[in-house]
Amino acid sequence: TQLLEQSPQFLSIQEGENLTVYCNSSSVFSSLQWYRQEPGEGPVLLVTVVTGGEVKKLKRLTFQFGDARKDSSLHITAAQPGDTGLYLCAGPEINSGGSNYKLTFGKGTLLTVNP
Amino acid sequence: NAGVTQTPKFQVLKTGQSMTLQCAQDMNHNSMYWYRQDPGMGLRLIYYSASEGTTDKGEVPNGYNVSRLNKREFSLRLESAAPSQTSVYFCASRGAGRGYTFGSGTRLTVV
Secondary structure, eight states: OOOOEEEOSEEEEETTOOEEEEEEOSSOOSOEEEEEEOTTSOOEEEEEEOSTTOEEEETTEEEEEOTTSSEEEEEESSOOGGGOEEEEEEEEOTTOOGGGOOEEEOOOEEEEEEO | OOOEEEEOSEEEEOTTOOEEEEEEESSOOSEEEEEEEETTTEEEEEEEESSTTOOEEOSOOTTEEEEEOSSSBEEEEESSOOGGGOEEEEEEEEOSSSOOEEOOOEEEEEO
16 A cells, blocks of 8 residues: 655644645655645645656745655745645555556645734 | 536435435546545545446445446445545546546535
């Protein structure tokens, strides 16, 4: 079973602070995805990283895929209250390619940004 | 485009009652999924459908059945609801890319 462990589980910060959350596994993933889930809504895809060492930026959010493709991080610069939500990482299950594709999800980091 | 639409948004059932959760997508996606989300457990896959006419079990299928009615619709049925099935249920779909599009969820309470 491929497990994705996310840390920290909870994070509460003040507006304007920087933060980093982590997604780690003992397994190699062909790709990893990050989702954000706001209260009462379903997760929304933010980014997919595919290549080891890859860095992608989405405004104030920076995503990095580890060189060995076993881990990923999400860094938020100058956090805003609108960044509040549950951040989930996800990767394809082993042997789940093509039409059999299934994602396994980490349990998430619940971020609260206080004004 | 509506994306993925789930109905109902909220439901309270008594133990032993049955119900069907509906899911429809308008993106012409082939694959559809049902997940449940519980505190401390994350998202767990119940069933999925790789294409119209096929369904397969996920991690936690016991107590559930599914129907892929057509390419757009994928329903989840609880035949005899139990308190352990109290959860938030999410339907998702996937097209040619790797990412999922999720619905806004059904919050189910079984008393």
